[in-house]
Amino acid sequence: NAGVTQTPKFRVLKTGQSMTLLCAQDMNHEYMYWYRQDPGMGLRLIHYSVGEGTTAKGEVPDGYNVSRLKKQNFLLGLESAAPSQTSVYFCATILTEGTEAFFGQGTRLTVV
């Protein structure tokens, strides 16, 4: 029972390159979230999903796209990476609103 798994764990991109981060959960949770965390900071919400086939914008959505084609997977895409997107990205899942959020181990992304 893996819980919440993020792939990859580390990545270095050149400015302008694209990539997709995968979040996979085996907890049968409805809600999934993508956050970014910069050094010494809290978590800023990028996009989230309240169910398969649905997505919504968070606080900092610009430069990112997401898809939730399957309930267990939430993909975060960067179409044209910029140095400002250098950060640690966390995925989280919850069963229903108000319950505990479970996080992946994070993806450390560096854009040079």
Next chain:
Amino acid sequence: TQLLEQSPQFLSIQEGENLTVYCNSSSVFSSLQWYRQEPGEGPVLLVTVVTGGEVKKLKRLTFQFGDARKDSSLHITAAQTGDTGLYLCAEYGGTSYGKLTFGQGTILTVHP
């Protein structure tokens, strides 16, 4: 947009001291959660408070929810080096169903 403000941003204390961390909002919370994050890991839930005036205890940690449900505090008695970490408050929803928003966090360092 509901803003979560945490204070202080940084706290550096000696082992055995007491401390309090605060989380305030511009609007009424539906419920509030406190998480703790260690370096290189995702946040882990400490507690959820729902009712105005509620007090919950978790060993040396005491959590309070304000009567008007617009503020919360986390008090640690006799801090230990193992308490070192990033403490985050989080709240759900508001006008955006399913949205989970975090404060900017308090970085606590407990020195031996």
